[in-house]
Amino acid sequence: MFESCTYLFLQQYWWIIVSLLAAFFIFLTFVQGGQTLFGALSTNEDEKTMLINAIGRKWEFTFTTLVTFGGAMFAAFPKFYSTSFGGAYWLWIAILFCFVIQAVSYEFRKKPGNVLGAKTYEIFLYINGSIGIFLIGVAVGTFFTGSDFVLNEFNQVAWLNKTRGLEAVFNFQNVALGLTVFSLSRILGAQYFINSIDNDNIATRSRRQVGYNTLLFLVFFLIFVFMLLLNDGFSYTQDNGLVSKASNKYFHNLIEMPVVMLLFIMGVLLVLSGILITWFKKSTKGIWFSGSGTILTVLALLLLAGFNNTCFYPSATYLQSSLTIENSSSSKFTLAVMSYVSLFIPFVLLYMIFAWKAINKKRINHEELSETDHKY
Amino acid sequence: MITDIDIALVDWSRAQFALTAIYHWFFVPLTLGLSFMIAIMETIYVRTGNEEWKRITKFWMKLFGVNFAIGVATGIILEFEFGTNWSNYSWFVGDIFGAPLAIEGILAFFLESTFIAVMFFGWKKVSKKFHLLSSWLVAFGSNLSALWILVANSWMQYPVGMELNPDTVRSEMIGFWDVLLSPVAVNKFLHTISSSYVVAALFIIGVSSWYLLKKRELLLASRSIVLASVFGLLSALFTAITGDGSAYMVAQKQPAKLAAMEGLYQGKSGAGLIIFGVPKADAHKNREDNFHFKFEVPKVLSLLGYRSVDAFVPGIKDLTDGNKEQQIMSASEKMEKGRLALTSLRSFKEFKKQNNQAKADSALSIFRANAQYMGYGYLNNPDSIIPNVPLTFYSFHIMVGLGALFILLFMTTLYLSLKNKLCNKKLLLKLLILSLPLGYVASESGWIVAEVGRQPWAIQDLMPVSVATTHIDATAVMTTFILFAVLFTVLLIAEIKIMLTQIKIGPEGGKNV
Numbered sequence: 001m002f003e004s005c006t007y008l009f010l011q012q013y014w015w016i017i018v019s020l021l022a023a024f025f026i027f028l029t030f031v032q033g034g035q036t037l038f039g040a041l042s043t044n045e046d047e048k049t050m051l052i053n054a055i056g057r058k059w060e061f062t063f064t065t066l067v068t069f070g071g072a073m074f075a076a077f078p079k080f081y082s083t084s085f086g087g088a089y090w091l092w093i094a095i096l097f098c099f100v101i102q103a104v105s106y107e108f109r110k111k112p113g114n115v116l117g118a119k120t121y122e123i124f125l126y127i128n129g130s131i132g133i134f135l136i137g138v139a140v141g142t143f144f145t146g147s148d149f150v151l152n153e154f155n156q157v158a159w160l161n162k163t164r165g166l167e168a169v170f171n172f173q174n175v176a177l178g179l180t181v182f183s184l185s186r187i188l189g190a191q192y193f194i195n196s197i198d199n200d201n202i203a204t205r206s207r208r209q210v211g212y213n214t215l216l217f218l219v220f221f222l223i224f225v226f227m228l229l230l231n232d233g234f235s236y237t238q239d240n241g242l243v244s245k246a247s248n249k250y251f252h253n254l255i256e257m258p259v260v261m262l263l264f265i266m267g268v269l270l271v272l273s274g275i276l277i278t279w280f281k282k283s284t285k286g287i288w289f290s291g292s293g294t295i296l297t298v299l300a301l302l303l304l305a306g307f308n309n310t311c312f313y314p315s316a317t318y319l320q321s322s323l324t325i326e327n328s329s330s331s332k333f334t335l336a337v338m339s340y341v342s343l344f345i346p347f348v349l350l351y352m353i354f355a356w357k358a359i360n361k362k363r364i365n366h367e368e369l370s371e372t373d374h375k376y
Numbered sequence: 377m378i379t380d381i382d383i384a385l386v387d388w389s390r391a392q393f394a395l396t397a398i399y400h401w402f403f404v405p406l407t408l409g410l411s412f413m414i415a416i417m418e419t420i421y422v423r424t425g426n427e428e429w430k431r432i433t434k435f436w437m438k439l440f441g442v443n444f445a446i447g448v449a450t451g452i453i454l455e456f457e458f459g460t461n462w463s464n465y466s467w468f469v470g471d472i473f474g475a476p477l478a479i480e481g482i483l484a485f486f487l488e489s490t491f492i493a494v495m496f497f498g499w500k501k502v503s504k505k506f507h508l509l510s511s512w513l514v515a516f517g518s519n520l521s522a523l524w525i526l527v528a529n530s531w532m533q534y535p536v537g538m539e540l541n542p543d544t545v546r547s548e549m550i551g552f553w554d555v556l557l558s559p560v561a562v563n564k565f566l567h568t569i570s571s572s573y574v575v576a577a578l579f580i581i582g583v584s585s586w587y588l589l590k591k592r593e594l595l596l597a598s599r600s601i602v603l604a605s606v607f608g609l610l611s612a613l614f615t616a617i618t619g620d621g622s623a624y625m626v627a628q629k630q631p632a633k634l635a636a637m638e639g640l641y642q643g644k645s646g647a648g649l650i651i652f653g654v655p656k657a658d659a660h661k662n663r664e665d666n667f668h669f670k671f672e673v674p675k676v677l678s679l680l681g682y683r684s685v686d687a688f689v690p691g692i693k694d695l696t697d698g699n700k701e702q703q704i705m706s707a708s709e710k711m712e713k714g715r716l717a718l719t720s721l722r723s724f725k726e727f728k729k730q731n732n733q734a735k736a737d738s739a740l741s742i743f744r745a746n747a748q749y750m751g752y753g754y755l756n757n758p759d760s761i762i763p764n765v766p767l768t769f770y771s772f773h774i775m776v777g778l779g780a781l782f783i784l785l786f787m788t789t790l791y792l793s794l795k796n797k798l799c800n801k802k803l804l805l806k807l808l809i810l811s812l813p814l815g816y817v818a819s820e821s822g823w824i825v826a827e828v829g830r831q832p833w834a835i836q837d838l839m840p841v842s843v844a845t846t847h848i849d850a851t852a853v854m855t856t857f858i859l860f861a862v863l864f865t866v867l868l869i870a871e872i873k874i875m876l877t878q879i880k881i882g883p884e885g886g887k888n889v
């Protein structure tokens with residue numbers, strides 16, 4: 001089946017899959033957003049326990065999606081893996097560090113003999129939710145703004161900036177995207193608390209946090225989108241792969257790919273409608289609207305980055321070293337093999353939804369927590 | 377390219393990978409084995425309806441949770457480290473190596489993480505049978521994830537199902553099933569998971585023995601010991617069989633590793649297997665088989681490695697200097713061919729750029745004729761092909777010795793517990809507690825044999841570690857090494873303390889399960 005597809009089709013198919021994984025990951029960062037709100041949403045230990053347990057039952061989904069995104073990128077676009085991870089060393093190490101400290105924190109926080117004390121593990125969770133998520137936004141920002149690297153004849157990367165990736169935080173567009181993702185994750189986190197915890201005080205405070213973070217989100221999201229549409233992008237030609245700068249590249253991409261434009265508009269509207277029903281209708285379902293909107297918006301942004309002859313990981317200094325989905329992918333054979341594996345993804349999604357529903361059947365309250373053996 | 381190798385960078389990169397892999401491997405074997413034993417315990421509970429079995433299941437599940445979290449924490453680093461610290465390797469092999477990692481994520485990690493949530497939080501939320509299914513799926517998922525990463529590792533040791541693409545300068549996959557079902561991969565997977573079950577069985581027996589010594593939780597401890605002894609004994613025997621299979625594959629595909637494992641400098645026909653021994657310090661310098669003392673079983677190495685008592689087993693000297701009689705090419709000859717492969721590859725790319733098809737074709741045919749030695753072209757000394765012999769030798773013998781000891785221990789505990797006599801054997805119970813860390817020692821030693829023994833290769837014969845690293849300041853890697861060393865050490869101490877406290881508290885005491 002997949003063997004008969006064209007190479008370009010398989011490259012696009014895999015770009016869609018990694019984009020979807022990234023989109024789901026950003027939705028699932030409601031875990032990280034929630035981690036930064038424990039203090040703001042609780043006034044006593046009981047409430048904090050409910051908050052931590054609500055999110056603690058979901059952190060592995062986010063973590064697994066991130067790891068799978070890494071694996072899929074390695075398999076489908078190995079040149080990105082080697083160029084970006086090896087090149088922007090400190091940026092990725094910092095992100096990884098923020099995720100390592102998250103993985104133990106839920107399990108260790110309340111256990112006697114945990115050496116560092118509960119407070120330290122809560123700080124770990126805060127760092128993961130704030131710095132970790134902000135830096136992920138910044139790293140994705142470089143997909144649009146470019147980095148300073150050159151590839152040699154053996155496709156080995158030389159990173160030209162001494163700060164090895166940290167320079168990305170000095171670019172305003174990247175920072176705007178970082179703060180957009182950060183505030184969005186907090187909105188989603190608060191919406192998830194409203195959805196999964198049966199407690200009026202927490203719901204009221206969470207709605208207030210949705211409000212504050214929406215203001216922050218709108219400001220930075222609009223700045224990012226304006227800069228994205230107004231700035232130059234990096235384009236390549238189909239016949240010889242030569243890269244050149246193109247003015248308003250992403251604006252043109254949006255016009256030339258109406259389906260992506262539709263996804264983008266629908267995504268943004270869904271995010272906003274989720275916020276509005278949380279705020280005005282006191283609905284508990286806001287997370288589903290804003291969450292699905294997040295998925296569509298991120299998917300649209302990554303399709304803008306990779307499709308329509310666009311370099312998805314541009315080298316701002318040596319244009320010809322820029323990565324495109326065509327010059328950075330695995331061989332046709334490998335992509336075809338991997339495509340068969342991708343057929344399992346709907347099945348994975350189905351059992352995830354099933355398990356999610358089984359665990360979230362009852363909203364969290366004192367009674368629910370007292371019945372639970374495994375408490376964080 | 378050969379001249380600009382930064383030795384400090386290579387060493388720090390290797391040290392960092394060794395550090396993260398060793399730390400990760402402190403937690404994985406227990407996850408692999410304990411998950412199965414928990415699933416078996418829960419199956420007994422569901423079938424018999426005996427509440428004590430539920431209590432036993434939940435107790436081990438609690439310890440499993442603590443161990444699993446830190447396993448996840450140390451695992452994410454390894455995956456991304458291929459990119460951050462081994463970026464040249466990542467590009468060169470991404471077409472083959474990436475696929476198992478992605479499949480691992482899609483097929484195994486989601487299975488594991490989804491059903492682990494049901495396992496921990498679903499006791500009162502889903503039916504008994506669905507909960508049991510979830511526990512089995514966690515065990516299956518974690519072992520499945522081991523399969524894919526071990527397939528990836530095996531490919532580095534024995535690159536099959538691939539060809540070198542001179543245009544992209546990388547290895548490309550041409551046979552997925554060859555990669556998945558390579559004999560090295562199959563053996564490595566079976567040997568690794570069965571030895572991990574041994575570690576987990578020793579863990580259960582060690583902890584239960586402590587309870588027996590303290591006269592606490594006698595029913596929980598004795599039932600756990602019986603189950604773990606059966607599981608451990610079967611696994612240990614299977615580990616021995618797959619170990620033999622692994623050694624046979626090493627003899628065929630990585631003769632330098634086999635020579636290092638046995639401290640064999642001068643090859644011989646009908647070579648004996650050294651059961652234990654202490655090589656003299658000058659053995660390496662003089663390239664002589666020189667031991668302070670050794671206990672050797674004649675002809676067995678030839679038999680195990682080549683399935684014939686008189687087969688010739690090449691020593692390190694034969695591999696570096698060559699052996700015409702045995703038709704073994706010297707390392708210098710291979711280096712010559714490797715350099716030819718590299719220069720013809722460069723010429724090929726140059727002629728292609730100039731659109732000189734005829735010259736490009738002729739350069740390509742030279743490249744193809746010598747491509748299997750490409751990695752040797754980066755080496756500048758024939759001795760570079762020798763791994764660290766003492767480390768490989770001792771690790772191998774520690775692993776095998778402990779493996780044999782574990783078989784005896786499992787047989788003893790099984791016999792005594794079935795006869796109901798284990799509770800009184802205080803000395804043995806203490807020895808069983810001591811065996812718990814020994815399981816980890818054996819397991820880590822196995823990885824040291826596998827990874828140190830294959831040096832200098834990142835990919836056997838094709839890419840040495842010195843070429844595989846990311847080009848970055850050595851101080852940057854040194855900094856991250858220290859960062860991770862401190863973080864992981866602190867987390868390991870926390871994990872051990874939490875585990876010990878939970879064991880002391882016992883199944884009932886810990887409300888915060």
